[in-house]
Structures are given as structure tokens and as C-alpha cells.
Amino acid sequence: MLDSTVPIGILRCSACGALDAGPRLFCAHCHEAALVSEPASSMGRLVSWTVIRRPSAQFRALAPIGIAIVALDAGVTVTGRLASPDGAHRVDERVAAVRMDDGVGIFEVIDG
Numbered sequence: 842m843l844d845s846t847v848p849i850g851i852l853r854c855s856a857c858g859a860l861d862a863g864p865r866l867f868c869a870h871c872h873e874a875a876l877v878s879e880p881a882s883s884m885g886r887l888v889s890w891t892v893i894r895r896p897s898a899q900f901r902a903l904a905p906i907g908i909a910i911v912a913l914d915a916g917v918t919v920t921g922r923l924a925s926p927d928g929a930h931r932v933d934e935r936v937a938a939v940r941m942d943d944g945v946g947i948f949e950v951i952d953g
């Protein structure tokens with residue numbers, strides 16, 4: 842079980858209330874330029890993932906890189922990375938970000 846998680850920055854439209862993972866200038870729902878950044882809990886469920894074992898030279902030091910799609914409990918689906926890309930992950934398992942790396946959430950499996 843994790844001791845601590847970190848929040849994820851999401852966007853909320855101040856005109857219609859829609860949530861968005863961003864980055865985006867205009868609301869995808871109402872098209873207003875009214876998106877405001879706010880923190881959200883990073884707890885969610887793993888939707889899908891893949892592992893990049895031979896990334897381009899720019900990202901080679903990070904290999905293997907686990908790219909995760911996470912449906913946050915807050916109602917937004919975000920892209921992040923897996924802290925343990927070679928772990929035995931499964932669809933729908935509970936995850937949360939334990940740290941941020943250059944604006945990207947690094948997700949680990951949590952209980953529950």
C-alpha cells in the first residue's frame with residue numbers, strides 16, 4: 842500500500858463545468874476559452890498500458906517506459922507512466938500517481 846500519492850493537474854471549464862485532461866485552450870464541450878487548471882486526486886483505474894523497451898535516443902535512459910492510460914476517479918482519463926513497467930499489471934487495477942516527472946504522473950498499483 843502506498844504511503845502517499847500526488848495530485849494530477851486537470852482542467853475544468855468555468856463556463857460549462859466539463860473536465861479535461863489537457864493541455865487545451867478551448868473547452869471541447871462548449872468551445873469557450875474558459876479552462877482553468879485545478880488539482881485532482883490521481884487515484885483511478887488502469888485502462889490500458891504498453892511498454893516501450895527501445896525508445897528513441899532522447900528517452901533511452903528511461904527505458905523500459907511504461908505508458909499508462911488511467912481513468913481518474915475525478916472523471917478524467919489521463920496518460921501517465923508506470924513506476925513498474927515490467928510488473929504484472931491488469932486492466933481495471935487501482936493505481937495512483939506517486940510522483941510527477943516533467944508534468945507526467947508516475948503511477949503505482951494501490952489497494953482497493
Ligand SMILES: [Zn+2]
Nearest residue numbers: 854857868871
Ligand atoms: Zn465548457
